Amino acid sequence: MPFKGAKRKTAFSVDRANGFQPKKLKHEANGDDLRQPHPFAHEAEENGIVLRRFYPPEMSNSRALAYNSDQLPRPMEVLVKALEETAQARKQVKPKDAVVHWFKMDLRHTDNRSLALANAKAKEAGVPLICMYIVSPQDFEAHLTSPVRVDFMLRTLSVLKQDLAALDIPLYVETVHKRKHVPQRVFELLEEWGSNHLFANIEYEVDELRREAQMIRHFAANNKSYEVVHDTCIVPPGELHTGSGKQYAVYTPWYRAWMAHIHENLDLLELFDRPERNPNGVRTKFQKLFDCSIPDAPENKRLSDAEKKTLRPLWPCGEHEAMARLEKYCDEAIGDYHNKRNIPGDDGTSRLSVHLASGTISSRTCVRTARDRNKTKKLDGGHQGIQTWISEIAWRDFYKHVLVHWPYVCMNKPFKPEYSNIQWSYDRDHFAAWCEGRTGYPIVDAAMRQLNHMGYMHNRCRMIVASFLSKDLLIDWRMGERYFMEHLIDGDFASNNGGWGFSASVGVDPQPYFRIFNPLLQSEKFDPNGDYIRKWVPELAGLSNKEIHDPYNRGAGTKAKKQGYPKQIVEHRGARERALSAYKEGIESGR
Numbered sequence: 249m250p251f252k253g254a255k256r257k258t259a260f261s262v263d264r265a266n267g268f269q270p271k272k273l274k275h276e277a278n279g280d281d282l283r284q285p286h287p288f289a290h291e292a293e294e295n296g297i298v299l300r301r302f303y304p305p306e307m308s309n310s311r312a313l314a315y316n317s318d319q320l321p322r323p324m325e326v327l328v329k330a331l332e333e334t335a336q337a338r339k340q341v342k343p344k345d346a347v348v349h350w351f352k353m354d355l356r357h358t359d360n361r362s363l364a365l366a367n368a369k370a371k372e373a374g375v376p377l378i379c380m381y382i383v384s385p386q387d388f389e390a391h392l393t394s395p396v397r398v399d400f401m402l403r404t405l406s407v408l409k410q411d412l413a414a415l416d417i418p419l420y421v422e423t424v425h426k427r428k429h430v431p432q433r434v435f436e437l438l439e440e441w442g443s444n445h446l447f448a449n450i451e452y453e454v455d456e457l458r459r460e461a462q463m464i465r466h467f468a469a470n471n472k473s474y475e476v477v478h479d480t481c482i483v484p485p486g487e488l489h490t491g492s493g494k495q496y497a498v499y500t501p502w503y504r505a506w507m508a509h510i511h512e513n514l515d516l517l518e519l520f521d522r523p524e525r526n527p528n529g530v531r532t533k534f535q536k537l538f539d540c541s542i543p544d545a546p547e548n549k550r551l552s553d554a555e556k557k558t559l560r561p562l563w564p565c566g567e568h569e570a571m572a573r574l575e576k577y578c579d580e581a582i583g584d585y586h587n588k589r590n591i592p593g594d595d596g597t598s599r600l601s602v603h604l605a606s607g608t609i610s611s612r613t614c615v616r617t618a619r620d621r622n623k624t625k626k627l628d629g630g631h632q633g634i635q636t637w638i639s640e641i642a643w644r645d646f647y648k649h650v651l652v653h654w655p656y657v658c659m660n661k662p663f664k665p666e667y668s669n670i671q672w673s674y675d676r677d678h679f680a681a682w683c684e685g686r687t688g689y690p691i692v693d694a695a696m697r698q699l700n701h702m703g704y705m706h707n708r709c710r711m712i713v714a715s716f717l718s719k720d721l722l723i724d725w726r727m728g729e730r731y732f733m734e735h736l737i738d739g740d741f742a743s744n745n746g747g748w749g750f751s752a753s754v755g756v757d758p759q760p761y762f763r764i765f766n767p768l769l770q771s772e773k774f775d776p777n778g779d780y781i782r783k784w785v786p787e788l789a790g791l792s793n794k795e796i797h798d799p800y801n802r803g804a805g806t807k808a809k810k811q812g813y814p815k816q817i818v819e820h821r822g823a824r825e826r827a828l829s830a831y832k833e834g835i836e837s838g839r
């Protein structure tokens with residue numbers, strides 16, 4: 249059956265579990281103005297910020313604002329409408345030979361909402377549960393997924409395949425080369441397996457929401473049910489509103505509402521059971537699916553042998569590893585989190601981001617486990633370390649809520665569209681020096697080298713290097729955002745975009761643009777003995793604790809030069825003044 253939009257329309261009310269309450273959409277804005285690209289769109293294209301192979305040019309500020317004024321429907325609203333209008337049809341679909349769960353960024357069989365629902369449906373119908381994962385090389389390209397992350401996900405699939413096979417559940421993995429063919433191929437696979445029911449957890453990025461909406465309609469029009477549910481956030485996006493019914497744009501009041509909401513709805517922290525064993529005979533009927541192998545990474549996302557040797561031991565994969573890490577962290581280190589989380593030279597954070605990003609652990613499990621260790625048995629009160637750690641996990645939910653309500657942040661626009669008017673620099677040499685960790689600012693260089701070496705960077709350093717790129721170098725923050733996604737093992741669109749928005753002062757609840765980190769002060773405050781710098785910039789290891797933060801201005805220039813360490817590529821005070829006027833001028837220009 250060719251894949252095109254379904255015609256059938258039926259009434260539906262979205263259940264609470266689906267979180268987002270549909271509202272009446274205004275008609276599509278049709279003014280030509282909204283189709284005009286932003287005046288600086290060519291710069292975004294030339295500098296690889298907007299990938300024109302997959303996406304349209306950078307939109308105008310008025311188009312971004314049209315989402316805020318409900319002139320354009322948000323992709324989540326489009327999805328909810330698709331669910332609403334197909335509800336009746338989906339309800340009438342009769343189970344056939346199997347029920348299917350489609351894994352995406354939820355690579356675990358424990359506490360996985362969609363998987364649990366698919367399992368319940370299969371058991372109710374007395375048919376087998378089949379799991380599937382589609383490797384989409386073009387999605388990796390369009391989403392800038394880093395090779396280290398692709399490797400982590402593919403390794404994880406092997407673990408998942410084994411765990412599921414122990415329950416006689418097959419995990420079928422297939423590569424679909426063109427992303428536009430994914431929906432059609434998924435449909436064909438269901439036909440091949442004689443299945444009428446597909447389940448998946450919602451991904452909140454724009455492409456995915458739009459694709460699911462289209463698939464839901466197509467499936468319903470062809471007597472199949474595609475059910476998508478909230479799982480990745482603890483509180484589903486769309487559930488929290490200010491007193492005046494608006495979406496929160498400031499973290500602190502949002503966080504208070506988030507906690508209160510969970511305390512009032514404790515079921516949000518109930519964990520989902522893993523699936524039960526499949527009925528006898530499934531191995532004979534679906535042998536081919538059990539036999540499939542996990543493909544190699546696409547060539548342009550493949551680690552070299554040397555990289556595999558360095559990176560794989562650093563990042564053990566799979567849900568058992570994730571759970572063991574969480575338990576160990578809660579037993580041994582969470583109590584000191586509030587004291588140590590800002591010290592990059594100290595291993596005081598959980599390093600669970602890689603697991604949360606690939607879904608090898610759920611944020612529900614993380615928060616519930618931490619809460620149960622708290623003497624108050626609540627998210628707040630009790631141990632300072634536990635409270636603070638939970639509040640950091642909450643940032644992850646916050647940025648996903650932001651993405652859903654202000655979807656243009658997923659389309660290369662800043663949260664406040666007028667910040668698109670800043671005249672950024674696209675200095676290639678400066679950008680290369682930043683990427684390679686040779687800016688002459690040791691804390692910045694240490695951080696970038698940590699990222700390049702291990703696909704990870706400490707949170708404090710992420711803020712320092714992001715501020716340095718966007719303010720000291722005045723380079724378009726979206727180039728840094730892209731570089732992070734291309735290199736991080738925990739690359740997550742919403743958190744990365746939120747972090748860059750905060751540090752470059754263009755995001756929701758940001759650091760005000762006139763508060764510019766002084767990299768030297770940050771270095772002295774958070775790496776006072778230079779431990780972190782010594783580890784990642786070994787050519788400075790022999791300098792004193794004072795010299796190491798700024799060798800050329802603290803009498804260690806000769807030593808630094810001899811070791812091949814560069815001089816500062818910009819002078820902070822002058823760069824600060826330049827950034828202040830560029831931000832001010834851009835914001836006030838009204839383009």
Ligand SMILES: Cc1cc2nc3c(=O)[nH]c(=O)nc-3n(C[C@H](O)[C@H](O)[C@H](O)COP(=O)(O)OP(=O)(O)OC[C@H]3O[C@@H](n4cnc5c(N)ncnc54)[C@H](O)[C@@H]3O)c2cc1C
Binds near residue numbers: 604643705710740748
């Ligand atoms: C510029 C910039 C880019 C970032 N890009 C990403 C990214 O691509 N993916 C990502 O997961 N995080 C990102 N972060 C947030 C944060 O740096 C990492 O989540 C954190 O460093 C991961 O280490 P950890 O697991 O030891 O964190 P912990 O300190 O142990 O925190 C526990 C968990 O809480 C969540 N968390 C903590 N801080 C934040 C935060 N500020 N925003 C959102 N979630 C948070 C993460 O899931 C993390 O694993 C970014 C931050 C900045 C400033």
